Amino acid sequence: MKIIVDAMGGDNAPIEAVKGTIDAVNEYGINAILVGKSSIIENELKKYDYKKEKIEIINAEDIITNDDDPAMAIRRKKDSSMVVGAKALVDGLGDGFLSAGSTGALLAAGIFIVKRIDGIDRAALSVMYPTLKGFSLLLDAGANVDCKPEYLHQFALMGSIYMENVMGIKSPTVGLANIGTEKGKGNLLSKETYELLEKSNLNFKGNIEARELPSGDVDIIVADGFVGNVVLKLTEGMAASIFSILKEEFTKDFKTKIGAGLLKPALKNIKGRMDYREYGGAPLLGLKKPIVKAHGSSDAFAIKNAIKQLIKFIDKDVIKIIESNNHVLINNLEVDNNDL
Amino acid sequence: MKIIVDAMGGDNAPIEAVKGTIDAVNEYGINAILVGKSSIIENELKKYDYKKEKIEIINAEDIITNDDDPAMAIRRKKDSSMVVGAKALVDGLGDGFLSAGSTGALLAAGIFIVKRIDGIDRAALSVMYPTLKGFSLLLDAGANVDCKPEYLHQFALMGSIYMENVMGIKSPTVGLANIGTEKGKGNLLSKETYELLEKSNLNFKGNIEARELPSGDVDIIVADGFVGNVVLKLTEGMAASIFSILKEEFTKDFKTKIGAGLLKPALKNIKGRMDYREYGGAPLLGLKKPIVKAHGSSDAFAIKNAIKQLIKFIDKDVIKIIESNNHVLINNLEVDNNDL
Structure with a gap:
């Protein structure tokens, strides 16, 4: 190789x-x-x-x-x-x-x-999104800011193939980033994408609210590139701002400095758990x-x-697996279209 | 009253x-x-x-x-x-x-x-979004998941009037939640909204990247209700998950427990700074x-x-101020439409 x-x-x-x-x-x-x-x-x-x-x-x-x-x-x-x-x-x-x-x-x-x-239809930027349980694959993380439901369906398929084969997760779970958990929640794009994912043979777990994204309950988080990028960047921004607050409060006086000193290895651990470097790169799928x-x-x-x-x-x-599965997906969609 | x-x-x-x-x-x-x-x-x-x-x-x-x-x-x-x-x-x-x-x-x-x-055209849910500098008014925070540029323009206007009159901020700054800072970044909605806000007489500061939202650089964050809700909920979720990591790491052994004990008031301060209770309620504008x-x-x-x-x-x-300003806004738009 x-x-x-x-x-x-x-x-x-x-x-x-x-x-x-x-x-x-x-x-x-x-x-x-x-x-x-x-x-x-x-x-x-x-x-x-x-x-x-x-x-x-x-x-x-x-x-x-x-x-x-x-x-x-x-x-x-x-x-x-x-x-x-x-x-x-x-x-x-x-x-x-x-x-x-x-x-x-x-x-x-x-x-x-x-x-x-x-x-x-569209190539997706797929990033390893750090969570409490390890990481989820978030896609699209910013390549496609205006998406159609079919794109998100393809992202879910490609993400599943990647997580199963590269990361070794059997039948990886897929969640749709949304503003509520129930079916029917969200904007037009999320409602239509839900329908497609529900009918697919992916391990679709339904909507996942933004509040729950850091919990890491699904292996793959699907979103349009605008929302995915907001999620990724806001997560980085929140981590940075909370650490800056911690630093400010922990260096306020002698007592807090002693406390922070005792917690130094723990704080380093925490930073390590959120370290992008551990999770490798972002595949373009x-x-x-x-x-x-x-x-x-x-x-x-x-x-x-x-x-x-x-x-x-x-x-x-x-890539070969994506190619062959995508043919199945296209054929399925054709059947569905004929049904309408 | x-x-x-x-x-x-x-x-x-x-x-x-x-x-x-x-x-x-x-x-x-x-x-x-x-x-x-x-x-x-x-x-x-x-x-x-x-x-x-x-x-x-x-x-x-x-x-x-x-x-x-x-x-x-x-x-x-x-x-x-x-x-x-x-x-x-x-x-x-x-x-x-x-x-x-x-x-x-x-x-x-x-x-x-x-x-x-x-x-x-649309009523917006406007929340006080906690930041490093205090808070920003985030709207729409979830009432309207599919928006047109004019809605976001109206949100910016109503938010500005609210922040100036209720919160006492002179000529409050407006930022458009986006995935890049330069003009021309983002999806169709953000590009068209940018044009409207740029031409308005609001104190528009341009796009604000999701990473910078917690910094609190603008008084008003404008977004469609889907993105606004994702921002709000993810912020809550990130704060919760970072505190759960802190708790886990800080109670690992005797030494970290002592350290955490010394930092108790500091940690309480930090939680206080993110406390929604301090910021009152969310006005429906x-x-x-x-x-x-x-x-x-x-x-x-x-x-x-x-x-x-x-x-x-x-x-x-x-409300009276919104009513009278909105007439100005509508008249301006009519002029603009005639210009086309």
């Missing part, structure tokens, strides 16, 4: 991207291609011990940043590490692609260069080849974990 | 509703009407000291619960405390109405009995008379605070 890594993507590139890739090569025995300015990458590679034949470089002079307009950048920056990496994936030089760069640009690269699976987005602020450890996830994504043939 | 209180609404009714009303009567010198089963209310009233002439009772035999379908309940349970209270408001027996009962039913009572202000929804689990203190807010809502003539 050979994976392609965007060496220039993310806040800590190329240092952490290169180090994480080497760690993954050493630990998992895979081969890798690093895409980016070869002189810079070579300089980084020199610092480490690894089997030289296991890592290649493909040169790319340009870099896409978060300030670039995603779709425009993919069209114009032909020699960027992201575009060159995505093309290498399409050309079969590697089996999967990882980048910690701009989410929007990576999605655009996926859609315009790698292309969607036939019959899948619905594309013809495996692509995983690592968090923009990934360090080598996070890159390595995201690569581990990409390896499983490739190894378990998730 | 005379306010009407639904004595039977909420988890702790009638005990806390009656006690909170008496506290408000004693503290603010207002008169009150308690609506509900008179025998039960009389029994409660006996327990306290207050000027008898200041509190009347209107009998209502029935109660609307959270299990009732809101619209159906308003139509069928004619002798419920909520319907009787709303009718008393329309009949001019009091100046404002407070209930801690079912949010949906109170909204339905507002729309079907009290009716919307002419030219206002867009109706012809003032209605405030108190939290379902309100105790007497929360009821009293919500009444205080209702008093200001009445006293500052918010």
